[in-house]
Amino acid sequence: MTSSTPTLAQAPDSLPPHAATGGAPPGDLAVWVFIFAELLAFGVFFAAYAFTRMRHVELFDTMQLTLDRHAGALNTFLLITSSWCVARAVHAVEHTRNGAATRWLAGALACGGGFLIVKGIEYADKFGAGISLSTNTFYMFYLSLTFFHFMHVILGMVVLAILAVQTRRGDYRPGHMNGLESGAAYWHMVDLVWIVLFPLVYVMR
């Protein structure tokens, strides 16, 4: 019996990182409440899009063709890559490699920046063509959804930048990951929303 004590004491190090928290999701509960609210907001907007499209299928299909799918696909690739970078960063900190983690976060930020540039070019093209929220129902949805998401990318990048500074400073280490994991979870949410938004608005017919 006594021999089991040291084993237990060692257990947290040998277990996969998240198992030590007793099955609770990584990061702070508060950030999950926030993520839930964000997903609900986008969810309601997606549902509104779907129901409205049902009533104007032809308009939506025609207008969809005016979007730049390649730009959308490139942006999907950029965001998924950035999410992967963030996951690698969390993994690196779990193995006390904060230098590598900082570089991964910088990579994620670069991908996020790339997203903003591509999206900016798309917007410039549309606004240049005189398109606005009042052009038609499809563009009302396209501009609203992508713009709200755009703002979330910016907010997420601010969070990632703060995390990168903190990680570099050594604020995070195994067992002290709360802030990093919370920010990472938020960034994955930003990515997730786009993964639904892109096929829904750009591709699905």
Add this chain to the structure above:
Amino acid sequence: MQYKSQAVAKLYFIAAIALFAGQVLFGLIMGLQYVVGDFLFPAIPFNVARMVHTNLLIVWLLFGFMGGAYYLIPEESETELYSPKLAVALFWIFLVAGALTIVGYLAVPYATLAKITGNDLLETMGREFLEQPLPTKLGIVVVALAFLFNITMTVLKGKKTSISTVLLLGLWGLAVFFLFSFYNPANLVKDKFYWWWVVHLWVEGVWELILGSLLAFVLIKVTGVDREVIEKWLYVIVTLTLVTGIIGTGHHYYWIGTPEYWQWWGSVFSALEPIPFFAMTVFAFNMVNRRRREHPNNAATLWALGTGVMAFLGAGVWGFLHTLAPVNYYTHGTQITAAHGHMAFYGAYAMVVLTMISYAMPVMRGRAANSNRAQVIEMWSFWLMTIAMVFITLFLTAAGILQVWLQRFSSTPISFMQAQDQISLFYWLREGTGVVFLIGLILYIVSFFVGGDEKPAQA
């Protein structure tokens, strides 16, 4: 009481309760005028009674918020108020200005009031809730700025906590958005557009921050739950409020001449506005369930829990009821709006001020809590006012549904005044429950004068 200067809050709380009583009296006058059209005419016409009713509400809540801040800020900052003298002076200035304004409303016709107070110089009058004459509006700005200066200086020289930061954010927001009451473009669409920046961004924006911080403060005091836990909740609530509430302004832009996308933006975001209120309810109950001490002031705990529930019902549920554009197309400006307005203002803002008063007043009078006898009477007043408000809301909702049907939805719609006749039964019922509310309020005031075995102040 930990800091002597907190005592200035007492003045503010007493004035708040007195003005609250005035508000309820004018509510009853108006309620009767709904069914007995010429009651008190021409001494107090309906439009004047309504103006006094709503303006008194705003003013007494402002007194309550300021009193709450004067009590809360020194204790959170762990230092005396920057200038208690300024706080007392501002109190009298604000009270006299407020009283003169009300006298002005009652003594002379509104057009005359506008003329003699210089509305020609800068036209700001004549808009719902912002009826105050120019000098009063300027007075509000001066008082608000001096008040903010006083409490901000206090926070700056003392400890900075999340609760005081959120409260400051809310109060500064209150002052900043009030400035839009001076902007009155000739274009009616723009006028309404920015009018809501005061009205909506107050009650569904920055006031919620004030509400959250006052509630968090009282909950820390009565439950003894760790500050970290309570502050985390406060941040979540603040974020949810701003995420939903700011663009939620769009639910006022459906039919005023703004572009159509507001129907979508307003519907989607305001549909989520109940979430922060729901979080507040869960927060209040969760903290009380996890309490680590039995505070002798049970009445304050009851008010705090009541605020959580009633704010969610009144602001959250009754707001959602008519917030979606296709629904609002029919319900806009009917008694449904009145139902929502009553329960939301009572549940969120009246109740949080009463929570604060209930907690702070005994402390300022040198005891941790009032005697059992006084608390029992206060709890009776809680239940009478709250249940009365629930029924006022239900009767107005019934009246509103009928009104929508008779006047707008049926295949043979009737005129506004004909519809009003048809729903008069509900107005009578509302007036009856209004009297019950007044009895509750009288009991509330009585509870301050009941003695007994008062709980000594805590060491």
